[in-house]
Amino acid sequence: MAEQIKRKTLDQRAQMSDLERLRHSCAHVMATAVMRLWPDTKLDVGPPTEEGFYYDFDATHRFVPEDFEKIEAEMAKVVAEKQLFQKHVMSRDEALKKIRAMNQPLKEIRLADIPQDEEISFYQNGDFVDLCAGPHIDDTAKVRAFKLLSIAGTYFKGDARNPQLQRLYGTAFPSEKELRIHLTALEEAKKRDHRKLGKELKLFSITPLVGGGLPLLLPKGGVIRRELERFIDEKLDARGYDRVFSPHIGDIQLYKTSGHYPYYKDSMYEPVHIDKDEYLLKPMNCPMHIQMYDSEPRSYRDLPLRLAEFGTVYRYEQSGELNGLTRVRGFTQDDGHIFCTPDQLRDEIKDCIRLVTEVLDVFKLPYQTRVSLSDPKNADKYAGGRELWDRAEAALQEVVDELDIPSTLGVGEAAFYGPKLDFMIKDALGRSWQLCTIQVDYSLPERFNLEYVGSDGQKHRPVMIHRAVFGSIERFMAVLIEHFAGAFPVWLAPEQVRLLPISNDQVAYAEELARQLRAAKIRVTVDHKADKISGKVRNAQLQKVPYMLVVGAKEAADQTVSVRARQHGDQGATPFAVFLERLSREIASRALPS
RNA sequence: GCCGCCUUAGCUCAACGGUAGAGCAACUGAUUUGUAAUCAGUAGGUUGUCGGUUCAAAUCCGACAGGCGGCUCCA
Incomplete structure (x- = not known):
């Protein structure tokens, strides 16, 4: 994250990908909307990130998530207006004058940070003007699919001694479809969060x-x-x-x-x-x-x-x-x-x-x-x-x-x-x-x-x-x-095997198999509950147990187990000895889930 | 630590000024079932804590604690 606020060289900027340009431009569109809604807001910077973009503001208004809808609606207007992104290069003195006229004190400090030999430029879209090295896309209409995501506090220039600004995070993509895929991926990622799975x-x-x-x-x-x-x-x-x-x-x-x-x-x-x-x-x-x-x-x-x-x-x-x-x-x-x-x-x-x-x-x-x-x-x-x-x-x-x-x-x-x-x-x-x-x-x-x-x-x-x-x-x-999203390889799985007797009549058989599995240093439990087999399967799946062994009258009679693999479902009946042999090999080899 | 948001039963959530409710989990009983939820019943909460406003607070205000998203740093 730190690298993102370090100054990019002009070379690096020129190499900015199309997606980064789009996101950077989207950050400007967001800033445009924010300035329309809260005109006394002071601007800092708004770069693209790996996942999207952000813009930092010093605003008297405290942003709350309910503002997103309002800001997004205003952004949509800016997009509809098809404003051109126009670059204006000027001298340091002119730039300083312009920034003072706009009453943007943070930008004044940002201007002072620009190396002496570097070109100073502003980008303008509609009425919105921002000290910015670019590059940008051609016009705001090309910003198609975007979404504001979160509000965060941040220190000016990342230094705790500086005043705190409000950062709005968002993301943008060339198409609605890509945006949707990204948002779905975020949801999926949340399900994998180790804090949630840990619980x-x-x-x-x-x-x-x-x-x-x-x-x-x-x-x-x-x-x-x-x-x-x-x-x-x-x-x-x-x-x-x-x-x-x-x-x-x-x-x-x-x-x-x-x-x-x-x-x-x-x-x-x-x-x-x-x-x-x-x-x-x-x-x-x-x-x-x-x-x-x-x-x-x-x-x-x-x-x-x-x-x-x-x-x-x-x-x-x-x-x-x-x-x-x-x-x-x-x-x-x-x-x-x-x-x-x-x-x-x-x-x-x-x-x-x-x-x-x-x-x-x-x-x-x-x-x-x-x-x-x-x-x-x-x-x-x-x-x-x-x-x-x-x-x-x-x-x-x-x-x-x-x-x-x-x-x-x-x-x-x-x-x-x-x-x-x-x-x-x-x-x-x-x-x-x-x-x-x-x-x-x-x-x-x-x-x-x-x-x-x-x-x-x-x-x-x-x-x-x-x-x-x-x-x-x-x-x-x-x-x-x-x-692994909690679905560990067998060698790491806290519970490697769960025995699921179809009815009480098979509990003794299940217990005997469990005893043999334990003797082979395999971590195993027997589900004694009065649930139907589908209920037992569901519970075992939710706990991400790699192997479920369904044992009914048939299995008990001929010393087999019906193997259900976490990832692949019902594998059919196997002699218990064969299953044990295969499982032991899988554990010893520290194989990944196939 | 700082900024913002959040905190209701073990979990997920409802009630949003008139003293708290559901589903799942737990427990008990019935059922003995063939690959992702069998049925019924019981119990479970000083609504994170403390204070304030009010006739009345889960609900409004404040402080504190914990959590979440960031900022700086790192394994």
Whole structure:
């Protein structure tokens, strides 16, 4: 979102797609309507976004959703008037005069922000004039299908010290049909919302008495988390990781030594006082793992040392930012720290990348990668000398190039201690989440004076890699819930099989099958209720149970089950042993729903 | 944290100045059923909390809490 308010270069503007032009023009049409209805409104900016457009206003009128109809009706008039979008280029002085004559103080500030060498232009449609670099479509009549969606507060230039403006969000498409499809997709997305599904499927709960941003994983959510942990554990065991555990609080000195304290102060909670010392709820695990490295003298023969932990960390989030499982105040990282020699660094990075891609592939989660580098203009944001950074950034970039991973560059996106390779995962709602991350760090080993004895008998400094695959298990679960719309692959499904006896006469048979399934470590329940079979099927479908086994007199007589698959309906009768064999294979292979 | 909106039974919602109602879920009973809702009954609410206006407040006003949509930041 932040990028959208950053100044676009004129080049970028020229490349604006037809759809973006349309939406930007629609924002002007909306502003035109707002100015007609509330003429004393002050204008800020109105760019297109990925989903539509918005326009920010400073208005004495408080916008309410009931205004939408009125504004949309006025917009329809502007469209019907077929006003031409006309560009007027003028000098800075002329522009300033014009803006003052229009009494648009925010625009005056916006004008001052335009670089000296850049052309200054206004766009006019009908009576509406707006300082704007464009580009626009030809005329307002081409704005055909639009809808206003929401009202939001926003700070002028996104800075909390500035006054707050009112933002109206809307969307526009070339045709009514596309608009309808988009609005339907929004409705569908709402049904996938992990907060809604989390409640319906009894996965997690957040209560005011425990506190905001501190989710409780209910038994069914607990199953998913445990399966995810087991999955990662298998991957790590195969790669020679050691499993460690560290406490939830640590001496403030630890975080002062690591350098986290000054950089992370705003995200940490007030210290806890114990005896004469101050302790912090840990905001990250790495300093603890560093202390583990440093618990004994290390030889190059010990390296790489790979320490992994599901470590719960606590970070302050503003109350207005909390959101289900995606933004919380305590979360668990599947954290790992690799200590290695500089020679081993590239191979270790490669192995981390393979680990991440292997895991993401199991879920078929779409992702993009970003090489997140430091911002040279902001040197004080980073710890450690420039030469360390250059080495770290070079190593990361080399591996990315060597593996030919398509990636974008994120200047200024680095952690304070080193550059990162971030994996941005796109969820079913089209939002992008940074989950997996691989970070190269020469800085913390230096701060903690870490050493190992090399084959030359001399002391050397190890390099560190910080890496997390899920990132935050809570956030990863949220993404999975939405990705699968609650219909998890069998290996993750809290309830894998539900037995549905046709009548009471088959309950004993169902219980016997359930016993055998449990013995095979399959999560199973028997529906004893007095419902008709159709009612039982419905309930199981609503809870998104992957397999329903209907058992009646016939099945009980010949040791079969009638298999109903969540996605595919009635599959007919199968010998129970065959079903169990097939199911076990499906679970072991962590297959996706077919 | 800030701006706006919202908060009625476990869930989804109705009542919109005259002291609260439905469906589903729960519980009880009957039914024993063949692939997305069997029937009947019972119970369930100081209408988020506190305060104000009024003869009378779920309804109007205010404060607080929680939720939702955004803003800044991030896993």
